[in-house]
Amino acid sequence: MSYTIALNFEDGVTRFIGCKAGETVLDAAYRQKVNLPMDCSDGVCGTCKGRCEQGAFDLGDDYLDEALSEEEMAEGQVLTCQMVPSSDCVIQVPVASTLCKTAVGRVKGTLAVVERLSEDSIELAVDLDEDSELAFLPGQYVHIDVPGSEVHRSYSFSSLPGEMRATFLIRNIPNGVMSGYLSERAAVGDRLSLTGPLGSFYLREVTRPVLMLAGGTGLAPFLSMLEQLVRRGDTGEGAEAPIHLIYGVNKDDHLVKVDALEAFKERLPNFRYTTVVVDEMSEHPRKGYVTHHMDAEVLNDGDVDVYLCGPPPMVDAVLKHFDREGIIPQSFHYEKFTPNQVEEAA
Structure with a gap:
């Protein structure tokens, strides 16, 4: 059994890793070349501390109170060197992704649909390449490179994570770089590059209205x-x-x-x-x-x-x-x- 762990870094980059049953988040991250902060890996120093926003896990009792207090635990703080997930989890990591030697993901896809929904809205659908892995949390966004230019624009997914067709709602802006491309030059089959996922705006566990x-x-x-x-x-x-x-x-x-x-x-x-x-x-x-x-x-x-x-x-x-x-x-x-x-x- 394996669980999916979303690591959200403070610079907005999200990296998804797989965590085996009985494996700590820290070990799983290192196995997948994500160097989460750590000094001791024994629950003593507190360097690997993060905050679990959703998911079930076990911390055991082999760590010092100085590394993680009861008050911190009540606030959702965890030690990734001790945290053993029992479900998919989302963890806030209080450092930049670059310090953990991990980079934002980049995938390619093919333009499948461009539909003018209204005077000011365009729907874009991109079929991702078969070998692409673009996991994200509902609410997050990606940068999409604008073909024929050296710029990108950022758009939130309207589609569900895990689908091979990614969809977006794009505001039709007069003289806009992406709007101009979609309205005037875009053709089914065009190749597009997407960088992400990014952002701390995403759906949390629903526990109240x-x-x-x-x-x-x-x-x-x-x-x-x-x-x-x-x-x-x-x-x-x-x-x-x-x-x-x-x-x-x-x-x-x-x-x-x-x-x-x-x-x-x-x-x-x-x-x-x-x-x-x-x-x-x-x-x-x-x-x-x-x-x-x-x-x-x-x-x-x-x-x-x-x-x-x-x-x-x-x-x-x-x-x-x-x-x-x-x-x-x-x-x-x-x-x-x-x-x-x-x-x-x-």
Whole structure:
């Protein structure tokens, strides 16, 4: 038996390794040429400390309290030299990937589909090469090289990890480098290079109500997260926790993938969604911004995990709204994107 361990480094790089039954994370990492921090490997120094965000494991009792205190353990801290997983795990490693002599992954694929979904949204599908290994956590992103240029653009996956066809929602920006390529020159069969996965914005274990806030093509990572919840078929503590997505756009015809959201309602009984349009001339029943449609029920007195992905003005507006209203979610994960880059905060 083997478990998949996602190592998230502080520079945003994620590396996936396999861990054999009975093997420590530190040993598994070294076996796969990922040099996690360590000095003693005996549970004495605490150098290999990280934080396990999800998954089951055993730490045993062969380590010193000075290396890992009870308070640290209660916060999810672990010693990778003692940690023996009993399920797939996600671990935050508090150093840069370069210090661990591991690099971000790079794979190639073939352009399969380019579809104009709306005035401002394009869907891109890439069939990955058969020998490609591109594991990621739902919500993460990759850099995609723009053919015919020396630049890349960053996009979140809308597809599920492990699939050989990766999909993305891309904002159609006038004179944009990637938008121009997809609108004017792209052809099925073009070769594309993807670098990643990257980012600390990803789905955590669901243990309480979840509020998802999407702006425009910021819907993409939530499609991946929702598909993961369907596939995972949770039966644990958070299996019945309500999941509410508020999806805001500027104009009526900017609403895309609503059919997919409707399908998720059938596949996830605890999921519901709300669409919002900014345009005052819209005939949509809900106008304004996402902050206008966050009622007390979805905020659950702060006992809620909030995920937010959208353009910087939207992210900033939500942050200010939370601060002004004194809203402090149990956990808050957000990502704001620009045409040229992705910024995240865990």
